Amino acid sequence: MSSxxxxxxxxAITVSDEESDELSRMRARVRRxxxxxxxxxxxxxxxxxxxxxxxxxxxxxxxxxxxGLLVFEASSIGKKPSLxxxxxxxxxxxxxxxxxxxxxxxxxxxxxxxxxRCLKLLPPEELQRLEIPMHDESSPVKNVLYIxxxxxxxxxxxxxxxxxxxxxxxxxxxxxxQTVGQRDKSFKVNETAEIHCxxxxxNGGFKISDEDxxxxxxxxxxxxxxxxxxGDDLYQPIGVLDTSLQKxxxxxxxxxxxxxxxxxxxxTIGEDHFIGKWRIVVARDLPxxxxxxxxxxxxxxxxxxxxxxxxxxxxxxxxxxxxxPVGVLEALLWRSNSVLAISQHGARSNVYEEATAVVNKHKAxxxxxxxxxxxxxxxxxxxxKRFNGKKALNEASVIVREHTPLTxxxxxxxxxxxxxxxxxxxxxxxxxxWRLKWLKDINVFPVCIRKDLVNSMGHIRKAKxxxx
Numbered sequence: 014m015s016s017x018x019x020x021x022x023x024x025a026i027t028v029s030d031e032e033s034d035e036l037s038r039m040r041a042r043v044r045r046x047x048x049x050x051x052x053x054x055x056x057x058x059x060x061x062x063x064x065x066x067x068x069x070x071x072x073x074x075x076x077x078x079x080x081g082l083l084v085f086e087a088s089s090i091g092k093k094p095s096l097x098x099x100x101x102x103x104x105x106x107x108x109x110x111x112x113x114x115x116x117x118x119x120x121x122x123x124x125x126x127x128x129x130r131c132l133k134l135l136p137p138e139e140l141q142r143l144e145i146p147m148h149d150e151s152s153p154v155k156n157v158l159y160i161x162x163x164x165x166x167x168x169x170x171x172x173x174x175x176x177x178x179x180x181x182x183x184x185x186x187x188x189x190x191q192t193v194g195q196r197d198k199s200f201k202v203n204e205t206a207e208i209h210c211x212x213x214x215x216n217g218g219f220k221i222s223d224e225d226x227x228x229x230x231x232x233x234x235x236x237x238x239x240x241x242x243x244g245d246d247l248y249q250p251i252g253v254l255d256t257s258l259q260k261x262x263x264x265x266x267x268x269x270x271x272x273x274x275x276x277x278x279x280x281t282i283g284e285d286h287f288i289g290k291w292r293i294v295v296a297r298d299l300p301x302x303x304x305x306x307x308x309x310x311x312x313x314x315x316x317x318x319x320x321x322x323x324x325x326x327x328x329x330x331x332x333x334x335x336x337x338p339v340g341v342l343e344a345l346l347w348r349s350n351s352v353l354a355i356s357q358h359g360a361r362s363n364v365y366e367e368a369t370a371v372v373n374k375h376k377a378x379x380x381x382x383x384x385x386x387x388x389x390x391x392x393x394x395x396x397x398k399r400f401n402g403k404k405a406l407n408e409a410s411v412i413v414r415e416h417t418p419l420t421x422x423x424x425x426x427x428x429x430x431x432x433x434x435x436x437x438x439x440x441x442x443x444x445x446x447w448r449l450k451w452l453k454d455i456n457v458f459p460v461c462i463r464k465d466l467v468n469s470m471g472h473i474r475k476a477k478x479x480x481x
Contacts (some may be wrong), residue, residue, distance in 0.1 A: 124336055241268045354456035
């Protein structure tokens with residue numbers, strides 16, 4: 014206990030320690046309350062000033078972001094890749110940068126050689142010592158004869174077949190005029206198969222120089238691609254061993270439109286007919302108005318173009334090869350004792366669902382797709398066709414195969430289906446596989462292996478149809 018005494022008027026006040034502490038706490042509460050009140054007054058003032066500020070300067074606040082957005086869009090337009098105006102005026106192709114990837118996005122994949130995740134390749138020192146084998150195939154097909162003009166019952170002087178394109182059908186002097194009866198007969202396997210398989214007549218089109226023909230006859234292993242209508246650029250293969258360059262031919266098929274488009278970009282063919290690793294073969298007088306269908310010729314008829322080849326690897330023009338071809342053959346064919354390797358479709362397994370997607374993406378007309386599906390339903394094709402427990406619906410941007418009589422027959426049958434119906438080869442592959450029951454040594458590999466095989470760049474432009 015303590016006390017304090019004030020003696021002015023002889024009045025004494027006694028204050029205890031407890032009362033002193035209580036007074037201190039009261040003063041602290043008063044100070045906190047004052048600070049809180051001051052804070053509330055500041056907030057109230059801000060809440061009043063902000064609306065007044067917005068009302069006063071709302072036009073400026075709207076104009077500034079709009080101006081910034083306009084400047085950004087203008088700079089973006091300036092950076093977009095330009096088209097070759099000469100070709101555009103010529104009508105040979107149109108811009109289609111929205112189809113898959115823009116040029117800037119595709120360049121991110123260029124020359125990307127990361128280690129494979131799913132594809133199991135032999136070490137380079139083992140690949141260098143590999144020899145090209147020949148598969149000992151036991152099948153009922155020993156020989157394939159291709160129907161040519163001299164076999165046609167309809168040749169004559171009436172002038173109808175002298176037209177390269179016959180009205181109302183895509184069969185012509187390149188394909189031959191396959192009847193429905195001939196189609197059904199072609200699926201019946203015999204020791205010697207006779208079938209329409211392109212190059213029906215010397216007047217049919219797809220003309221190649223004699224020098225290119227001689228070179229193509231020397232190829233035993235081929236990696237091929239094509240770009241018609243100026244649609245895509247040419248991507249140089251990566252990850253290829255020097256020993257494989259001595260064993261493998263790299264062939265790129267162009268038409269005259271693509272040749273002109275590439276020359277405008279400064280990509281000219283050397284005197285040796287090469288650009289980098291690719292030998293460029295210019296095909297003239299293409300037989301179809303549909304450029305997609307013209308592209309099926311080197312894609313499916315490699316055995317016709319390379320008569321002495323034992324193996325081939327097809328790669329779509331939107332892709333860049335990034336694995337050693339001999340290593341790919343060993344991993345996908347020789348190791349599994351297969352004669353054909355193709356990747357599964359990444360999204361669907363049902364042919365009829367794929368047909369709906371084709372129509373929705375405007376890749377074929379509903380009428381043409383319905384004609385094809387009606388035929389397949391009548392023939393009894395199952396909706397969810399599977400092959401050895403795997404999808405039969407494929408994504409055919411990479412095709413690896415041995416050139417045996419049976420696989421050659423299969424590719425001819427497949428080609429005739431895309432000519433007869435639609436050029437969407439995903440629709441016809443399961444059907445042909447189902448009808449040709451003898452072809453069993455197929456490696457249907459998952460999508461992740463296809464991604465290991467190639468860098469997908471996306472199509473740059475969509476080629477316009479050729480004018481009749």
